[in-house]
Amino acid sequence: MSQATLMDGTALARRIVEETARQAADLTARTGVTPCLATVLVGEDPASVTYVRMKQNRSRKAGIASRHVSLPAETTTAELIGTLTELSADPAVHGILLQHPMGHHIDERAAFEAIAPEKDVDGVTLASFSAMSFGLPGFASCTPGGIMRLLDAYDVDPAGRRAVVVGRSAILGRPVGMLLLGRDATVTYCHSRTPAADLSSVLREADIVVAAVGRPRLIRGEDIKPGAVVVDAGYNAGNVGDVDFDSARERASLITPVPGGVGPMTIATLLSQTVEAAVRQTGA
């Protein structure tokens, strides 16, 4: 059987970041303003430290300045909200990224809501979710936004197709389902409470599969409809996605590798939205 074409997120992300860098340079040349992304980290979780550093490095290469705020692990929700409110009011900051997950003592929703929607380039506020749900102006959650850019780049039109989103998290499953619905797909949400037989039967009818649940190799090739488009946003230990890649690629027409599929698109979307925010805020 023929194998699926790989959806090359690394290459597409590179093109988006190059275009973003051009826009950033253009803004700076015209106005003297350098786009600035503030990153906020609570505690010193090694993975989170690495993620934030990577985002800063990528920002710099794209001509985006970083401002990093590192808060101690014992920071309270109120203190974190104070920091985010200050950054939201600071005209030199155009985008705000609050690295998460955070410690359990933090009210994550309350913290997210302290980010001004026009600076929510990570798409974590309720305002951003509403914007995604109804096609209003605003920023996408970065992974859902990156997935839609990937589908567009490979000419996958969701209109009238059956899409299944496996997972229903606030910044991945739920919003990507809303984005697909806004593009006229017939959308099914499956999740941890979906019986295995139902998941299997829904997958077998799906033209577009978005796996966003964080369970290694949950989705097997035998459940993929021949010719389907498979997007694996899973992130599990050992660079294993939510999709069993080897069996799925035998049936899909297009499939994202892990790594090198959705991951790079998430950061590219973050950078692109940061420059977009800077352009809007400078009115340039």
Add this chain to the structure above:
Amino acid sequence: MSQATLMDGTALARRIVEETARQAADLTARTGVTPCLATVLVGEDPASVTYVRMKQNRSRKAGIASRHVSLPAETTTAELIGTLTELSADPAVHGILLQHPMGHHIDERAAFEAIAPEKDVDGVTLASFSAMSFGLPGFASCTPGGIMRLLDAYDVDPAGRRAVVVGRSAILGRPVGMLLLGRDATVTYCHSRTPAADLSSVLREADIVVAAVGRPRLIRGEDIKPGAVVVDAGYNAGNVGDVDFDSARERASLITPVPGGVGPMTIATLLSQTVEAAVRQTGA
């Protein structure tokens, strides 16, 4: 074949309104405050005039005061926003209902967003949609909220069941799907761009069907899974729902009649949420 049990929205709505009236009377007795629903109508569309009058009458019977604002058909969006902003700031008003649809010259979304979320007892703001989507405190859109109350009253637990929502409007299809997802159903959204064959195949696997599309008798009994729960939120000329009642009741286990199913639940939810808003706002 045995026929489905009717889900009696009229009777359940009556019980909810009775309980609401008790809560309103209790609030007034304790605090001297009478819950107040402001209704805003733009223009003189006869159906809208009738709806608003009915809501005012029902309010009065439940011990809720009405304040009606009638605006001329040529009212601009800015003027309407002005009115809604005043009502949002008025401490004597606890809930606001903006009758819709409105004339095409009105930016409906901008108008809705002028309603303070804590007074959005009709559940039309983006804040209310987010609250429904993530199980946060806030008000439900009245028809989705009424549907969930109806399911609860008939002991229909959506958890782990397959639900299909036919329709994706901002205040009906989309939010009721989110409410069902929050209750752990596997949810599929079908809509005008869903091919007929897909609609049929999704319906045939659905344990819970919510029809909310406004197309008379679109859903036929032959597509209803035996034993399914069928909720018809359609409103079409001649009191015809979106479901072909006679054929569907032969296969469903529970079904809402039209009229007398979802309709009365919508108003009951509006009144119940108005008193809840008054209780919250008076801190009583």
